[in-house]
Amino acid sequence: MIHARIRPPAQRRIAINGRYLAAPLSGVQRVASAIVHQLDQDLSEAELETWGLVRPAGAPRAATRRLRERALGPGGGTLWEQTVLPAQEREAIVVGFCNTAPLAHARNIVMIHDAQVYTSPQSYSRAFRLWYKFLLPELARRGAKIITVSEHSRLQLARFGVARAEDISVVSNGGDHILSIPPDYGTFQNLNLAGPFVLALSSLQAHKNIKILFEAKRHVALKGVPLVLAGAADTRAFADAGLQPPDEVIFTGRVTDGQLSGLMRKATVFAFPSLTEGFGLPPLEAMYLDCPVAVSRGGALPEVCGDAALYIEASDPEAWATGLASLIDDPTARAGLIARGRRQAENFTWARSCARLREIVASFA
Numbered sequence: 001m002i003h004a005r006i007r008p009p010a011q012r013r014i015a016i017n018g019r020y021l022a023a024p025l026s027g028v029q030r031v032a033s034a035i036v037h038q039l040d041q042d043l044s045e046a047e048l049e050t051w052g053l054v055r056p057a058g059a060p061r062a063a064t065r066r067l068r069e070r071a072l073g074p075g076g077g078t079l080w081e082q083t084v085l086p087a088q089e090r091e092a093i094v095v096g097f098c099n100t101a102p103l104a105h106a107r108n109i110v111m112i113h114d115a116q117v118y119t120s121p122q123s124y125s126r127a128f129r130l131w132y133k134f135l136l137p138e139l140a141r142r143g144a145k146i147i148t149v150s151e152h153s154r155l156q157l158a159r160f161g162v163a164r165a166e167d168i169s170v171v172s173n174g175g176d177h178i179l180s181i182p183p184d185y186g187t188f189q190n191l192n193l194a195g196p197f198v199l200a201l202s203s204l205q206a207h208k209n210i211k212i213l214f215e216a217k218r219h220v221a222l223k224g225v226p227l228v229l230a231g232a233a234d235t236r237a238f239a240d241a242g243l244q245p246p247d248e249v250i251f252t253g254r255v256t257d258g259q260l261s262g263l264m265r266k267a268t269v270f271a272f273p274s275l276t277e278g279f280g281l282p283p284l285e286a287m288y289l290d291c292p293v294a295v296s297r298g299g300a301l302p303e304v305c306g307d308a309a310l311y312i313e314a315s316d317p318e319a320w321a322t323g324l325a326s327l328i329d330d331p332t333a334r335a336g337l338i339a340r341g342r343r344q345a346e347n348f349t350w351a352r353s354c355a356r357l358r359e360i361v362a363s364f365a
Contacts, residue, residue: 011050012107014361015089017096018055018069021062022076027281028113031149032097033062034177035357038350040064047358054089056080093364095357099132101139108144109364111171112136114278114299115156120207136162145364147171147357149279150300156278171357174350175284184258188266191250193226196328199267199291201282202231202251204241209273209296212317214238217246219321224248225328227271230255230263264289268328274298275314283309284348287341292334294324308337308344 016039020032036053043051043066053062057073072080072088078100085094086102093107101108117124117132124132140146140163147169148154158165200213210229217227225248232254238245245251255263264270270286276299283293283305295301296314305311310333312323327333 013089013092014051015085015092015094016051016053016067017081017085017094017098017101018053018059018062019077019081019085019096019100020098022056022059022080023098028098031111031113031173031281034174034350035097035354036062036064036067037177038174038354039357040067042351042354043067043358054085056084093361095361100135101144103135103138103142106143107364108139108142109147109361110139110144111147111149112153112157112162113149114153114276115160115162116207116276116278118160119156119276120205123205123207140167145169145360147360149173150303152300152303153278156299169356169360171353171360172348173279173281173284174348174353175281175288175345176349178257178261178285178288181257181261183262183265184256185262185266187230187252187255187259188262191226191228191252193228193266195224196268197226197228197250198222198269198271198324198328199228199230199263200271200273202229202233204233204237207275207277207298209275209298209314210238211243212273212314212320213271214243214246214249215317216320216324217249219318221321221325222248225268225325226250228252228263228267230260261285261289264291267291269294269310269324269334271320271324272296272301273312273314273320274301277301277304280304284345287345290338290342292327292337292341294320294327304348306340306344306347308340310337 020029023029052068054070054072056076057071072084082102086105094105095109097111099112101110117129121129146163154168154170227249230252234251235245264286270291270293272283272295280301283295286293294310297311298314313319
């Protein structure tokens with residue numbers, strides 16, 4: 001009797017959604033880049049047979065060394081993601097890290113970072129809000145596997161009906177990528193700062209709560225201590241938004257990752273007063289760079305920062321003024337936060353994140 005050879009079923013291909021490569025750099029794009037580069041290091045030879053990255057034809061390469069990349073055209077952005085990607089990757093599992101996925105595709109794994117389109121709608125345009133409020137629950141309804149970056153975000157997404165809490169998996173961010181970025185001290189040197197200073201990120205989004213730092217800066221406790229805001233939003237942008245910066249606020253303008261690393265390494269304290277955060281990557285990066293952090297208890301920040309931050313009430317400018325001033329004046333307290341920050345940061349690595357992601361993908365495949 002002749003026995004036919006039975007072939008094992010072919011493994012399903014895993015296509016990483018490379019739409020992020022064509023988008024302006026933001027927090028979610030940074031996360032996508034960090035995950036892709038960690039996967040490029042960690043995937044086994046067997047996994048590399050099935051994993052690959054697909055991107056819009058006009059987007060730059062992800063510059064991976066082992067992971068195969070493929071350009072799909074034409075177009076880019078939402079139209080590319082919703083039409084070209086699903087049409088050309090029908091048989092693959094599509095894995096995306098930037099909140100969105102193709103609705104017409106049968107098997108998506110999508111990382112939704114937060115529920116802030118629901119909790120802080122004033123931070124986004126009406127068109128953005130409407131699209132996300134339609135897209136996110138619809139993806140889950142059509143069978144997409146939802147992952148998110150914190151337990152806080154998991155519960156918030158469930159609260160607003162995106163998916164059931166038990167159907168959402170947590171893949172935390174890492175922060176150790178910041179250690180591989182050479183610090184550039186040029187911006188710091190150009191500021192001619194002779195003493196202590198508070199560093200924060202410049203953002204007009206309402207939930208980032210920069211206005212509380214402006215109010216705190218007017219307090220006598222912070223007189224003579226510059227507040228350095230790193231980012232594109234400047235004096236005019238804040239004034240146009242109805243927020244007049246006080247004296248001794250310094251705007252750096254847009255900075256590179258290396259320049260931000262240099263500022264964090266030199267700052268006396270990093271302030272992060274957000275009303276809500278799906279994760280809170282900047283304080284974690286500061287901890288990795290031995291910069292003490294002061295944060296609110298907004299969103300996932302206690303989950304990420306643990307006992308390694310000075311917590312200050314998000315709506316109390318006097319508490320921010322006195323809290324920051326006390327930390328600036330107390331080198332022992334700063335040293336304690338730095339030591340705890342190092343230990344806390346080590347709980348969040350991209351290798352750990354990617355190991356969890358690979359487990360989820362394997363179970364979904």
